[in-house]
Amino acid sequence: MEHSEVDALAHPEDSEFESALRPKRLDDFHGQPRVRDQLGLVLEAARFRGTSPDHVLLSGPPGLGKTTLAMIMAVELDSNLRISSGPAITHAGDLAAILTGLDAGDVLFLDEIHRLARPAEELLYLAMEDFRVDVVVGKGPGATAIPIELPPFTLVGATTRAGLLxxxxRDRFGFTAQLDFYAAADLGGIVRTSARKLGVDIRSDAADEIAGRSRGTPRIANRLLRRVRDYAQVGGHPVVAVAEARQALELYEVDELGLDRLDRSVLTALCKLFAGGPVGLxxxxxxxxxEVETISEVAEPFLIREGLxxxxxxxRVATPAGWRHLGMEPPAGSTPSLFDEDA
Structure with a gap:
């Protein structure tokens, strides 16, 4: 289970805030300038022709705005948005029911599309290309396929693991966008915008402090902002200054690089218990x-991305930067050999 899923279960009100903080228009979407410009051109061309845009595939790590972009597409096209996910569609009939309920110009958002069941996936091929589904009636030799025409629609697929598609x-999508982690400056703008929506008076340097610890991810930035807001309100600080932001983030065990308790536990064990490695996962x-999956999917990617x-x-081995982040000097000869890297 991802961090975002845990948070949604532990704090149901956070999902409501997350929805309120989403930008509604493409012009209000901070960061991802390349994707924003490309998607804007796709939408503008479709409006110019009076047709539905090509199907869109959004790829990237969790929390970077894939769902938000799908919602923005529906608003920009003045269309209805239907939302489902790959794991929720277990049979071809489930997908057929969704597709036949679409109106002309609708946007269908399928999250985690790489987890779509194979029968549903094959049904989707025909729907994407020919706007048609074949519904099989009966079983065995007497089964009959009844073709049902679909109105033109736009499928927006989102995936965190494009390699599994x-x-x-993948080839049936007319436009594919790869979302990257956000720059700190873009995240700072997101924190300031979200603070205004939440009614939080925050200074610019405090917003930048939160942004710098958000692992390049808007979802994490908004989550940390809410925790800093809680700290400031309970402590009687009407204006959130950088000192209050740092104190709140230290209380919630988020350090200056964005490492949390789990990340530091992994790095500390690697350095102190196993002398920097190598050690098996x-x-x-x-x-x-x-659990192994928690380490490999939650902590490890960020530690590797930060060069720790x-x-x-x-x-797994700790790098010299990892040792120094814990306040320790790496032992002599601890620099990993490039020839040892796992392809």
Missing amino acids: PGPL STLALSVGE MMRTARG
């Missing part, structure tokens, strides 16, 4: 009392 499905997970840890053919 079958080639035939399962052994590392046992040492911090977490490396994966090698012999196991």
